Amino acid sequence: MHVPPLTALTAADPDVARLIEAESTRQHDKLRMIASENYVSNAVLEATGSVLTNKYSEGYSGKRYYEGQQFIDPIEELAIARAKSLFGVDHANVQPYSGSPANLAVYMAFAKPGDTILGLGLPHGGHLTHGWSVSATGAWFNAVRYSVRRTDGMIDFDEVRDLALAERPKIIWCGGTAIPRTIDYPKFAEIAREVGAVLAADIAHIAGLIAGGAHPSPVGYADVITTTTHKTLRGPRGAMILSTEEHAKAIDKAVFPGLQGGPHDHTTAAIAVALGEAAQPSFRDYAHAVVANAKALAAALVEQGFDLVTGGTDNHLILIDLTRRDVGGKPAARALDRAGIELNYNSVPYDTRKPFDPSGIRLGTAGITTRGLTPEHMPQVARWFADAVDAGVKEDDAALDRIAGEVRDLLDGFPMPGWTRV
Numbered sequence: 001m002h003v004p005p006l007t008a009l010t011a012a013d014p015d016v017a018r019l020i021e022a023e024s025t026r027q028h029d030k031l032r033m034i035a036s037e038n039y040v041s042n043a044v045l046e047a048t049g050s051v052l053t054n055k056y057s058e059g060y061s062g063k064r065y066y067e068g069q070q071f072i073d074p075i076e077e078l079a080i081a082r083a084k085s086l087f088g089v090d091h092a093n094v095q096p097y098s099g100s101p102a103n104l105a106v107y108m109a110f111a112k113p114g115d116t117i118l119g120l121g122l123p124h125g126g127h128l129t130h131g132w133s134v135s136a137t138g139a140w141f142n143a144v145r146y147s148v149r150r151t152d153g154m155i156d157f158d159e160v161r162d163l164a165l166a167e168r169p170k171i172i173w174c175g176g177t178a179i180p181r182t183i184d185y186p187k188f189a190e191i192a193r194e195v196g197a198v199l200a201a202d203i204a205h206i207a208g209l210i211a212g213g214a215h216p217s218p219v220g221y222a223d224v225i226t227t228t229t230h231k232t233l234r235g236p237r238g239a240m241i242l243s244t245e246e247h248a249k250a251i252d253k254a255v256f257p258g259l260q261g262g263p264h265d266h267t268t269a270a271i272a273v274a275l276g277e278a279a280q281p282s283f284r285d286y287a288h289a290v291v292a293n294a295k296a297l298a299a300a301l302v303e304q305g306f307d308l309v310t311g312g313t314d315n316h317l318i319l320i321d322l323t324r325r326d327v328g329g330k331p332a333a334r335a336l337d338r339a340g341i342e343l344n345y346n347s348v349p350y351d352t353r354k355p356f357d358p359s360g361i362r363l364g365t366a367g368i369t370t371r372g373l374t375p376e377h378m379p380q381v382a383r384w385f386a387d388a389v390d391a392g393v394k395e396d397d398a399a400l401d402r403i404a405g406e407v408r409d410l411l412d413g414f415p416m417p418g419w420t421r422v
């Protein structure tokens, strides 16, 4: 049953209530391994579902365009203070609606349409908003893309530097959505400084690892840092932009009135709660446990004969190349989902298949670590992976359903916030 119980909703709108109940049970019963997902705490859920959703507060604390900000101002100030303290930055804007709008604000602050920008290509692990063709950022800017090496899947810094020197981009993006390795911020900073570009570090996936000391921080290297708040950071759907004092005004103006209207105050409050949680010693343990689980799972997957892009992982994320296993990412992901293991199909670098039917699957350990799984569980998880992919190829639905039952049995011992057995 959903926690808190959906009493009013069940009475008012049983159709929606039933679907939310079903989704909360699904989240309980599956190994949720989509690399960008997690489970938020009951405290974050309560703040997200509060009456703050009723309020409008365009502007910033002390400079709003609407009355009645007596309690909204201190909530947003609290979120900002906690963000600054957690990441050790001069300035934080907690109003972006999500990661993509936060990145758009960086363009708004530092570039004009038609300007050149440099980012990691989407098929190599970059994000749509780092200048990919179908994104507004690719359509409105002259986007140049760097790659990872064919040989080892690692970022090719010689190429980054050559492109930066030849193209003179206004903004260089580092970070991405399918990078299993540590980002070398000092190297990016050196290149950005050499060509006079703004270095934007997008830490959407790894913000929680950075906050918990399990991944190096871009602070001191990047001019501006964007992040979602809902991935490893384990907060509500939202985003933040962090910067030095030098860029504070430009960032704030770009978010409002540049791109957005009223901030989502219920989200701001939930971000404050999540940042408070991330400042606890237990969150440091969590961040390190996420990486320990990913490393243990990577080793166990290799043992099961899977090829991993870059051969392993330094963070929460693993990218499996299924080419040698002779199965596409999409049918593999579908079989795994039926077997109770939820992830997404994904392109691998230099993929010979199409983006909608690529060669890889991407997974992460943020969610299962929140559930309490440890490295001891990872050999079993890897065996389920191998069995499910093979059963998928053989269209052995009975085997997939048997695995889903075993997954459910394991997860019964690891409660999740937001759901309880009745």
Ligand SMILES: *Cc1c(COP(=O)(O)O)cnc(C)c1O
Pocket: 036, 098, 099, 100, 101, 103, 126, 127, 129, 175, 176, 177, 202, 203, 204, 205, 228, 238
């Ligand atoms: C998830 C992600 C985003 C976008 O976040 P949304 O909230 O989905 O808009 C941006 N950049 C990176 C690197 C991401 O992983």
